[in-house]
Amino acid sequence: MACTHDHSCEDHDCSSDWSLYKHIDLAKVSALNEAVPGSVKSVFKAWEHRLNFSGELLQSNDGDSELLVYVPFTSDVKIKSISIVGGPERTSPSRMRAFINREGMDFSDAQDMQAVQEWELVENLQGVLEYQTRYAKFQGVSSITLHFPDNLGGDTTQIHYIGFKGEATKLKRDTVATIVYELRPNPSDHKTKAETGGGLSNVG
Amino acid sequence: MVLEATMICIDNSEWMRNGDYTPSRFQAQADAVNLICGAKTQSNPENTVGILTMAGKGVRVLTTPTTDLGKLLACMHGLEMGGEMNIASAIQIAQLALKHRQNKNQRQRIIVFAGSPIKYDKKMLESIGKKLKKSSVSLDIVDFGEEDEGKPEKLEALLTAVNNNDSSHIVHIPPGPNALSDVLISTPVFTGDGEGGSGFVAAGPVAVSDFDFGVDPNIDPELALALRVSMEEERARQEAAAKRAAEEGSSQNKGDEQSSKSQDTTMADTTGATAATDAAEPMSEVDALLQQAIALSMQTPASDSAVRDTDMSEANNEDQDLAAALQMSMQEGEKDSAGQMDMSEVLEDQAFVSSVLASLPGVDPNDPSVKDLLASLHGKSESADQKKDEEKAPKDDEK
Numbered sequence: 001m002a003c004t005h006d007h008s009c010e011d012h013d014c015s016s017d018w019s020l021y022k023h024i025d026l027a028k029v030s031a032l033n034e035a036v037p038g039s040v041k042s043v044f045k046a047w048e049h050r051l052n053f054s055g056e057l058l059q060s061n062d063g064d065s066e067l068l069v070y071v072p073f074t075s076d077v078k079i080k081s082i083s084i085v086g087g088p089e090r091t092s093p094s095r096m097r098a099f100i101n102r103e104g105m106d107f108s109d110a111q112d113m114q115a116v117q118e119w120e121l122v123e124n125l126q127g128v129l130e131y132q133t134r135y136a137k138f139q140g141v142s143s144i145t146l147h148f149p150d151n152l153g154g155d156t157t158q159i160h161y162i163g164f165k166g167e168a169t170k171l172k173r174d175t176v177a178t179i180v181y182e183l184r185p186n187p188s189d190h191k192t193k194a195e196t197g198g199g200l201s202n203v204g
Numbered sequence: 205m206v207l208e209a210t211m212i213c214i215d216n217s218e219w220m221r222n223g224d225y226t227p228s229r230f231q232a233q234a235d236a237v238n239l240i241c242g243a244k245t246q247s248n249p250e251n252t253v254g255i256l257t258m259a260g261k262g263v264r265v266l267t268t269p270t271t272d273l274g275k276l277l278a279c280m281h282g283l284e285m286g287g288e289m290n291i292a293s294a295i296q297i298a299q300l301a302l303k304h305r306q307n308k309n310q311r312q313r314i315i316v317f318a319g320s321p322i323k324y325d326k327k328m329l330e331s332i333g334k335k336l337k338k339s340s341v342s343l344d345i346v347d348f349g350e351e352d353e354g355k356p357e358k359l360e361a362l363l364t365a366v367n368n369n370d371s372s373h374i375v376h377i378p379p380g381p382n383a384l385s386d387v388l389i390s391t392p393v394f395t396g397d398g399e400g401g402s403g404f405v406a407a408g409p410v411a412v413s414d415f416d417f418g419v420d421p422n423i424d425p426e427l428a429l430a431l432r433v434s435m436e437e438e439r440a441r442q443e444a445a446a447k448r449a450a451e452e453g454s455s456q457n458k459g460d461e462q463s464s465k466s467q468d469t470t471m472a473d474t475t476g477a478t479a480a481t482d483a484a485e486p487m488s489e490v491d492a493l494l495q496q497a498i499a500l501s502m503q504t505p506a507s508d509s510a511v512r513d514t515d516m517s518e519a520n521n522e523d524q525d526l527a528a529a530l531q532m533s534m535q536e537g538e539k540d541s542a543g544q545m546d547m548s549e550v551l552e553d554q555a556f557v558s559s560v561l562a563s564l565p566g567v568d569p570n571d572p573s574v575k576d577l578l579a580s581l582h583g584k585s586e587s588a589d590q591k592k593d594e595e596k597a598p599k600d601d602e603k
Contacts, residue, residue, distance in 0.1 A: 032338065032339060032340055033337075033338045033340075036369075037340075037368060037369050039401070061334075061338065063335065064334070064338060105310025106303060106339050107338065107339065108303075117290050126377075
């Protein structure tokens with residue numbers, strides 16, 4: 001199995017590089033125009049299983065080759081490159097457009113908006129190709145939306161594997177999780193500087 | 205309990221003036237819409253519902269998806285009929301309204317009330333359906349009103365184009381005696397995809413109680429179990445009491461009031477036959493007391509008329525007496541003597557009770573539910589069993 005690294009694979013484990021799938025919030029992964037609802041979750045797996053064509057795959061509806069995949073992460077990640085393994089016989093996607101940190105996109109949004117980055121894809125049935133990102137733009141990624149507008153000519157689009165290479169930070173983007181509202185202030189919570197004995201006043 | 209944003213498309217075209225659904229198609233539709241709004245908002249508090257009209261001067265959105273049920277019901281007022289239904293643009297506008305919902309986590313659903321003929325062809329509807337499927341919008345179609353040829357096929361074609369994993373449904377409702385909303389309640393339009401809605405269904409006018417005691421074991425297993433256990437306990441106690449009463453009653457019912465007595469014995473015999481063999485412990489004191497009680501009750505039929513005159517006026521008093529009897533039976537560790545004293549008082553009350561029951565029209569003292577009611581007043585103690593014997597004997601006499 002050839003890798004695109006410049007070293008031989010025996011003393012380097014590729015799968016550890018492609019381990020960002022562990023930071024994907026699988027429960028919230030969703031796709032639009034998938035033939036089988038929920039099948040999108042099966043494309044996020046370990047590097048070793050990326051060529052496992054026997055299991056479930058992500059397939060678009062018949063006659064319509066567009067796919068929109070929404071991938072949220074459990075913590076902010078930096079994505080260095082993306083690998084896509086499509087399906088045989090021209091069902092692989094031909095283009096990929098990525099959007100960062102946008103929830104609830106649908107096809108009209110995807111078509112109208114400008115993507116953060118776009119790639120031309122080729123058939124990658126061996127799973128050796130990866131598509132590098134402009135790393136500076138993919139620094140604090142809490143969710144990524146991949147739009148596959150068309151394929152190589154087949155009736156439907158099939159995707160067997162989507163892999164992300166990069167590193168995960170422990171940070172989490174935005175959203176205050178819990179807010180406590182007070183009906184009445186509790187004086188003990190609000191110690192003034194005078195009480196704590198700090199700070200000199202410049203008055204007088 | 206699925207989190208959903210729903211857009212309801214109402215047909216307010218001229219065809220809705222027809223009266224083949226009571227009171228009119230439009231009114232039946234409005235009732236159904238009100239019920240759906242209630243069901244959706246009840247099944248999940250974060251559900252939103254919006255309404256738009258398909259006919260009139262053009263497709264008009266009355267409310268964007270909101271959780272406020274009052275607003276939804278209010279905007280159903282003052283709607284006017286006219287024009288023709290435009291189903292294609294209505295569905296597209298509904299889709300647009302759903303796209304701009306505030307909570308993107310909600311699923312999208314459109315409910316269409318198709319009451320007038322459809323002027324679009326099948327291909328157009330199928331392409332609309334495919335677009336809905338692509339954006340994962342579910343569609344429920346209510347086919348009612350005008351029965352156009354080709355209309356059911358067109359709507360079925362639309363449904364198959366949209367349907368993704370059975371999340372979309374179609375309901376055909378021909379005109380008939382049942383109200384539109386009643387028919388709709390039992391359909392998946394109301395109950396969702398098999399989940400949720402069952403709580404609302406039970407509360408609705410057509411309560412579907414396929415379960416014992418009207419309680420769904422899935423919804424409230426503890427309540428269903430408690431009801432079942434108490435029912436069985438009652439049954440067991442009653443059978444024991446009936447058996448004892450049969451023994452006592454058959455010995456006491458000699459040479460007294462004629463036909464009723466013979467019926468009593470037959471009834472006592474039958475109850476004795478059906479009673480489960482139980483460990484009845486007749487004590488000598490109890491026997492003496494029983495005979496006393498039965499003698500007392502024998503006297504009351506003689507003064508029947510007087511008793512019956514005062515029956516209704518004493519009904520309220522009976523309740524208090526019954527409550528007193530209940531309290532007495534609930535107290536454990538009651539001394540026998542005291543119990544006996546109380547029991548003789550209660551006895552007379554019981555005689556009154558049974559005479560009241562006999563005099564009330566439509567109440568058959570032998571009705572099991574009546575027996576249950578009386579039996580349930582006596583709790584679990586032995587004194588309770590005795591009371592039941594006494595009240596059964598006078599009841600038999602009263603027959």
